[in-house]
Amino acid sequence: DAGITQSPRYKITETGRQVTLMCHQTWSHSYMFWYRQDLGHGLRLIYYSAAADITDKGEVPDGYVVSRSKTENFPLTLESATRSQTSVYFCASSGTGPNQPQHFGDGTRLSIL
Amino acid sequence: QKEVEQNSGPLSVPEGAIASLNCTYSDRGSQSFFWYRQYSGKSPELIMSIYSNGDKEDGRFTAQLNKASQYVSLLIRDSQPSDSATYLCAVNDGGSQGNLIFGKGTKLSVKP
Numbered sequence: 001d002a003g004i005t006q007s008p009r010y011k012i013t014e015t016g017r018q019v020t021l022m023c024h025q026t027w028s029h030s031y032m033f034w035y036r037q038d039l040g041h042g043l044r045l046i047y048y049s050a051a052a053d054i055t056d057k058g059e060v061p062d063g064y065v066v067s068r069s070k071t072e073n074f075p076l077t078l079e080s081a082t083r084s085q086t087s088v089y090f091c092a093s094s095g096t097g098p099n100q101p102q103h104f105g106d107g108t109r110l111s112i113l
Numbered sequence: 114q115k116e117v118e119q120n121s122g123p124l125s126v127p128e129g130a131i132a133s134l135n136c137t138y139s140d141r142g143s144q145s146f147f148w149y150r151q152y153s154g155k156s157p158e159l160i161m162s163i164y165s166n167g168d169k170e171d172g173r174f175t176a177q178l179n180k181a182s183q184y185v186s187l188l189i190r191d192s193q194p195s196d197s198a199t200y201l202c203a204v205n206d207g208g209s210q211g212n213l214i215f216g217k218g219t220k221l222s223v224k225p
Binding site for chain 1 (some may be wrong): 159211
């Protein structure tokens with residue numbers, strides 16, 4: 001089925017470890033996004049990408065790294081996880097143009113102990 | 114700082130009533146407006162989009178846009194307990210193609 005999938009759905013890790021969250025979409029959308037969602041803060045943009053090999057920082061990029069070597073994949077890496085990065089992470093994608101909505105994956109619930 | 118403001122709620126309405134959810138935005142360059150529904154523990158799901166001033170109806174949902182007042186609303190007619198969720202207003206960032214600015218959401222509770 002076409003869509004956007006995230007993996008893993010749940011992840012528990014320890015502070016200082018590197019962890020990578022995966023995002024894959026089958027719509028051939030140009031844009032892809034990573035958000036984190038925390039109580040009281042709503043959705044906050046971490047990084048986004050307008051196309052393969054083009055990425056840009058969002059509102060809260062510190063501590064995160066992204067890459068986009070293929071249009072369909074947009075992995076998010078926490079290089080050295082901290083407890084403050086415990087959150088629910090959503091990947092989204094959208095087509096090109098000003099009127100395009102974003103479509104979200106099911107999310108990854110990440111706990112850092 | 115571009116902002117989208119929503120009343121956090123909770124907004125409580127009885128079953129069968131009309132629920133009215135409101136949103137204001139700061140970026141006059143915004144051209145597209147969206148409503149997402151998010152059930153607890155789930156991801157945001159697009160339910161309505163609106164691009165022109167006026168009303169847009171889709172089943173029990175009506176989106177209303179007033180660009181002069183920088184105001185977007187969502188009406189849910191004949192509210193059902195299954196409508197209980199958090200509703201997120203999103204507005205395109207007029208200066209950054211592709212980006213949306215999200216409000217923090219209004220929690221709606223429909224009581225049987």
